[in-house]
Amino acid sequence: MNPVQAAVTWLNDPLNWTNPGGVLDRLGEHLSMSALAVLLGCLVAWPVGLWLGHSGRGGGLVLLVSNVTLAIPTLALLTILPLTFLGFGRASVVVALAVFAVPPLLANAYTGVRQADPEARDAARGMGLSGGQVLRRVELPLAVPYLAAGFRTAAVQVVATAALASFVNGGGLGQIIRAGFGLDIAAGGGQIIAGGVLVAGLAMLVEGVLAVVERMVTPRPLRRARRRANRRAAAATAGG
Amino acid sequence: MFLHLSYRAAPGNPWFSWQYVRDNSDSILAALREHTWLTARAVVIAALVALPLAVAAYWFRSLAASILALTGVLYTIPSLALFAFLAPYLGIGAATVLTVVALYALLVIVRNTLAGLNQVPPEVREAAEGMGYGRWGRLFRIELPLALPGILTGVRLATVSTVALVTVGVVVGRGGLGQLIFAGFQNNFYKAQIMTGTVLCVLLALVLDLILAGVGRLLTPWLRGRIS
Numbered sequence: 328m329n330p331v332q333a334a335v336t337w338l339n340d341p342l343n344w345t346n347p348g349g350v351l352d353r354l355g356e357h358l359s360m361s362a363l364a365v366l367l368g369c370l371v372a373w374p375v376g377l378w379l380g381h382s383g384r385g386g387g388l389v390l391l392v393s394n395v396t397l398a399i400p401t402l403a404l405l406t407i408l409p410l411t412f413l414g415f416g417r418a419s420v421v422v423a424l425a426v427f428a429v430p431p432l433l434a435n436a437y438t439g440v441r442q443a444d445p446e447a448r449d450a451a452r453g454m455g456l457s458g459g460q461v462l463r464r465v466e467l468p469l470a471v472p473y474l475a476a477g478f479r480t481a482a483v484q485v486v487a488t489a490a491l492a493s494f495v496n497g498g499g500l501g502q503i504i505r506a507g508f509g510l511d512i513a514a515g516g517g518q519i520i521a522g523g524v525l526v527a528g529l530a531m532l533v534e535g536v537l538a539v540v541e542r543m544v545t546p547r548p549l550r551r552a553r554r555r556a557n558r559r560a561a562a563a564t565a566g567g
Numbered sequence: 568m569f570l571h572l573s574y575r576a577a578p579g580n581p582w583f584s585w586q587y588v589r590d591n592s593d594s595i596l597a598a599l600r601e602h603t604w605l606t607a608r609a610v611v612i613a614a615l616v617a618l619p620l621a622v623a624a625y626w627f628r629s630l631a632a633s634i635l636a637l638t639g640v641l642y643t644i645p646s647l648a649l650f651a652f653l654a655p656y657l658g659i660g661a662a663t664v665l666t667v668v669a670l671y672a673l674l675v676i677v678r679n680t681l682a683g684l685n686q687v688p689p690e691v692r693e694a695a696e697g698m699g700y701g702r703w704g705r706l707f708r709i710e711l712p713l714a715l716p717g718i719l720t721g722v723r724l725a726t727v728s729t730v731a732l733v734t735v736g737v738v739v740g741r742g743g744l745g746q747l748i749f750a751g752f753q754n755n756f757y758k759a760q761i762m763t764g765t766v767l768c769v770l771l772a773l774v775l776d777l778i779l780a781g782v783g784r785l786l787t788p789w790l791r792g793r794i795s
Binding site for chain 1: 640643644645646647649650651652654655656699711724725728730731732733734735737738739740744745748749751756758761762764768769772773776
């Protein structure tokens with residue numbers, strides 16, 4: 328039986344889905360840790376990015392963060408963090424994933440505020456709005472397409488990276504692939520490919536759903552800016 | 568309290584230890600060598616495939632959309648899934664790691680090369696045409712040199728992310744420095760080994776990036792002194 332047939336057979340076995348540690352369990356783990364990681368990333372990156380963009384400083388810092396995180400292997404963070412005060416378990420995995428969500432979120436929040444029309448900013452100033460009010464009422468709404476694009480990039484990246492949590496037994500769909508490799512290639516080939524299909528399918532599904540969400544949250548006049556933001560976001564990330 | 572402090576002063580599992588580095592220099596160097604070699608091969612292969620692809624996408628607009636869409640989809644596929652798809656066919660070993668990391672590097676280089684080519688000003692293109700350059704002459708004498716900054720950015724990004732990505736190769740037992748990190752984790756959480764592997768990984772990415780930046784400076788003398 329070739330590996331693809333074996334994969335189809337594996338996916339068609341209901342017990343592989345419903346058993347403890349089956350697909351459904353792993354999917355739940357995968358989604359919950361990804362969601363927590365993206366949430367944590369947003370909580371850290373958005374305020375910092377918006378503030379840096381508003382004050383016009385820190386462009387170098389944004390670049391530095393994205394360059395440094397590009398060079399740090401996911402495996403290294405996943406193995407180092409459990410040995411720090413975070414301890415073994417979910418917290419360290421979520422923090423490790425959140426680190427990789429930060430660069431796209433930060434860069435897009437920063438660019439989103441920076442690209443806001445200077446005339447709109449001046450007009451708001453002229454109307455007597457304070458710095459914080461300008462940020463909240465003018466720059467933030469204008470940055471929404473960029474924030475949404477960054478969110479999508481970050482979420483897809485985290486869902487993809489979460490598969491690696493299986494290296495430290497952190498759960499998630501990657502665990503199915505790892506277990507397949509544990510079986511040796513002849514016996515586990517089907518399970519390995521099935522796991523790959525699930526992981527890749529989930530990443531694409533998240534990408535697709537968030538593309539729709541992104542379109543919905545972007546007001547119509549800003550849709551051109553959204554497309555520009557998407558191209559930037561795609562160019563600013565690499566590695567999974 | 569005192570006991571606790573003394574334990575912290577001389578911990579049995581430090582984050583870094585020269586002792587470890589000295590005692591294991593052979594295996595550390597072997598891992599470093601494998602990592603560098605995998606990265607170099609992957610980036611070279613990726614660049615050799617990516618450049619013609621980018622030129623094809625540049626010449627034929629209809630191809631550009633499909634090439635970009637395909638690279639976009641491939642990019643969404645998590646690395647572990649790509650390993651899962653290829654390992655049953657390519658086997659457990661270096662070939663699988665090389666293919667996976669080269670594929671990701673390919674995407675980065677294609678995109679940046681295409682962006683670089685598209686940035687060639689239309690006036691320049693028309694002037695070249697007016698001077699009687701054919702399609703190939705224009706490509707090699709005008710367009711590719713002008714796209715060099717974009718190509719180099721692509722190669723640098725691809726190299727740095729490849730260094731990080733090779734570590735995922737532990738899943739097929741060929742992760743270079745990732746092997747060191749992973750073994751350290753499995754052998755009673757040996758912090759010194761994990762940290763040595765990580766630091767070497769980041770340093771390798773940094774050094775390769777600096778080398779490529781230097782090569783880029785040599786290749787584009789006309790950009791020197793200009794603020795990019």
